[in-house]
Amino acid sequence: xxxxxxxxxxxxxxxxxxxxxxxxxxxxxxxxxxxxxxxxxxxxxxxxxxxxxxxxxxxxxxxxxxxxxxxxxxxxxxxxxxxxxxxxxxxxxxxxxxxxxxxxxxxxxxxxxxxxxxxxxxxxxxxxxxxxxxxxxxxxxxxxxxxxxxxxxxxxxxxxxxxxxxxxxxxxxxxxxxxxxxxxxxxxxxxxxxxxxxxxxxxxxxxxxxxxxxx
Ligand SMILES: C[S@@+](CC[C@H](N)C(=O)[O-])C[C@H]1O[C@@H](n2cnc3c(N)ncnc32)[C@H](O)[C@@H]1O
Numbered sequence: 613x614x615x616x617x618x619x620x621x622x623x624x625x626x627x628x629x630x631x632x633x634x635x636x637x638x639x640x641x642x643x644x645x646x647x648x649x650x651x652x653x654x655x656x657x658x659x660x661x662x663x664x665x666x667x668x669x670x671x672x673x674x675x676x677x678x679x680x681x682x683x684x685x686x687x688x689x690x691x692x693x694x695x696x697x698x699x700x701x702x703x704x705x706x707x708x709x710x711x712x713x714x715x716x717x718x719x720x721x722x723x724x725x726x727x728x729x730x731x732x733x734x735x736x737x738x739x740x741x742x743x744x745x746x747x748x749x750x751x752x753x754x755x756x757x758x759x760x761x762x763x764x765x766x767x768x769x770x771x772x773x774x775x776x777x778x779x780x781x782x783x784x785x786x787x788x789x790x791x792x793x794x795x796x797x798x799x800x801x802x803x804x805x806x807x808x809x810x811x812x813x814x815x816x817x818x819x820x821x822x823x824x825x826x827x
Contacts, residue, residue: 621690625647635647639672661675699727736759
């Protein structure tokens with residue numbers, strides 16, 4: 613899913629590459645002339661290097677020890693992937709981005725936080741994708757630099773492009789997120805609080821989205 617959002621580019625950096633599977637896959641697909649597989653920790657980078665070597669991709673993928681974009685030069689990468697982290701960490705890493713044109717982001721948590729960050733820091737969400745693995749569902753997005761329209765809370769949670777395009781897994785994904793909210797509400801108990809009100813409003817918004825399924 614992440615790879616499907618990556619445009620053809622000159623140099624690509626995968627920040628937080630870990631095993632480098634995405635970088636290797638993209639190198640095999642020849643999506644970029646050069647790929648930098650970067651991670652903040654030496655352990656994952658060593659494993660990344662072993663995997664890159666095992667797939668004979670050493671001439672296309674370079675490993676680099678880097679906290680976020682710290683070791684990426686200004687203008688060095690046309691596209692950045694930041695995947696498999698919380699939305700807050702991704703937003704922090706984006707604070708020091710180095711002039712990339714495309715950003716492929718995949719957050720595990722804090723969807724609202726990251727999309728809020730993007731639309732208030734001159735990023736536009738261009739495309740979104742959703743997938744399922746086992747009993748978990750994930751989304752990813754492609755952003756570019758520019759002025760974004762203001763997003764509503766439900767757009768920040770579910771994704772403006774997913775809501776607009778309703779891809780095949782869309783309603784399953786909304787149900788998945790609704791299930792999450794119901795579990796949170798159950799744990800919160802019956803006491804009415806500002807937080808509970810926010811979740812209940814969101815729940816209503818998700819239910820409204822699901823009405824579209826029968827139309
Ligand atoms: C869960 S893995 C995700 C791996 C891969 N990107 C994926 O989506 O499958 C998160 C990786 O991000 C790395 N990481 C966390 N914070 C980072 C930072 N500030 N800069 C670079 N790498 C970071 C971790 O060391 C870890 O290897």
